[in-house]
Amino acid sequence: MARIIVVTSGKGGVGKTTTSAAIAMGLALKGHRTAVIDFDVGLRNLDLIMGCERRVVYDFVNVINGEATLNQALIRDKRCENLFILPASQTRDKESLSIEGVGKVLNELSENFTYIVCDSPAGIERGATLAMYFADDAVVVTNPEVSSVRDSDRMLGILASKSRRAEMGEEPIKEYLLLTRYAPQRVKLGEMLSVDDVQEILSLHLLGVIPESKAVLNASNSGTPVILDEKSDAGQAYYDVVRRYLGEEVPHRFLDEEKKGLFGRLFRG
Amino acid sequence: MGLLDYFRSSRPATASIAKERLQILVAHERAERNKPDYLPMLQKELLEVIRKYVNVDQNAISVTMEQDDNREVLELNIVLPDEGERKRAHRP
Numbered sequence: 001m002a003r004i005i006v007v008t009s010g011k012g013g014v015g016k017t018t019t020s021a022a023i024a025m026g027l028a029l030k031g032h033r034t035a036v037i038d039f040d041v042g043l044r045n046l047d048l049i050m051g052c053e054r055r056v057v058y059d060f061v062n063v064i065n066g067e068a069t070l071n072q073a074l075i076r077d078k079r080c081e082n083l084f085i086l087p088a089s090q091t092r093d094k095e096s097l098s099i100e101g102v103g104k105v106l107n108e109l110s111e112n113f114t115y116i117v118c119d120s121p122a123g124i125e126r127g128a129t130l131a132m133y134f135a136d137d138a139v140v141v142t143n144p145e146v147s148s149v150r151d152s153d154r155m156l157g158i159l160a161s162k163s164r165r166a167e168m169g170e171e172p173i174k175e176y177l178l179l180t181r182y183a184p185q186r187v188k189l190g191e192m193l194s195v196d197d198v199q200e201i202l203s204l205h206l207l208g209v210i211p212e213s214k215a216v217l218n219a220s221n222s223g224t225p226v227i228l229d230e231k232s233d234a235g236q237a238y239y240d241v242v243r244r245y246l247g248e249e250v251p252h253r254f255l256d257e258e259k260k261g262l263f264g265r266l267f268r269g
Numbered sequence: 270m271g272l273l274d275y276f277r278s279s280r281p282a283t284a285s286i287a288k289e290r291l292q293i294l295v296a297h298e299r300a301e302r303n304k305p306d307y308l309p310m311l312q313k314e315l316l317e318v319i320r321k322y323v324n325v326d327q328n329a330i331s332v333t334m335e336q337d338d339n340r341e342v343l344e345l346n347i348v349l350p351d352e353g354e355r356k357r358a359h360r361p
Contacts, residue, residue: 200288
């Protein structure tokens, strides 16, 4: 049986797809057979972030409708043989996803994979609710910003009431906080919510903090999950996240401002 | 602090405002969604019963549920019409 992880947030643009790509690649690099699914039907982008947009032949909806087999639709990553991508359909609408269809595909994937990462679309409509419905674990991606924190809390409410685990009365979904686009220097100036503030408001287990980083745009420009940029702060932070998720004790990094030289200190900002 | 910071006008620390606003909002929204789903039905039926005896307004009743760590309080609030209106209501 695979472990199903949903990457969710409610609000758009906070880094769900970046996170899905990074975590899926990280788990695969750690030797686990991993599939990552794009649930954003009509607005697919995971393929682009993963750098496999030109290899998409069949998609998630084709598999649900029986127009293609799972093996035909899954794209094997060229950098890591343990990683497979199931792209979303670009031409259909969100109503093409049904709870039975999604359940069937996840079941079939479960037989051959250890982890299934579900990249949720923004919002609380069908794609988003189905991405989380079958989840065992949820990574709630949040920016240190009021609307994102509020939306994350809203998602926590939905995770706790409208998931399969909630409906079956099983053990609840494990929820993790992933704070992204964190700028320690702005936190220090009192301009940005701190990681402690966000944690206090949401009372969630902290999986990691990803610093605001140029590496993220560079990675998406080239279709490489940022976790593969081992020299970058964001890449290292995502690698820590994966290790923590797998149960390793890893101290949090990038929470404080990096030390600057005299020149940088004088002319900062 | 960088040297240039000393020349900047002192701005208020907006993060603490954000935190306070969010704490209030999140507490409120959590209380809303933790409400049992029978509350609207309960309110409707109570109103029907009360209106058999007293001519109260549709909006004269409010049912709220509050929760803290060790207890739940179901609060029922009915605003009765004033004396004059009540007499009028009872006249055949």
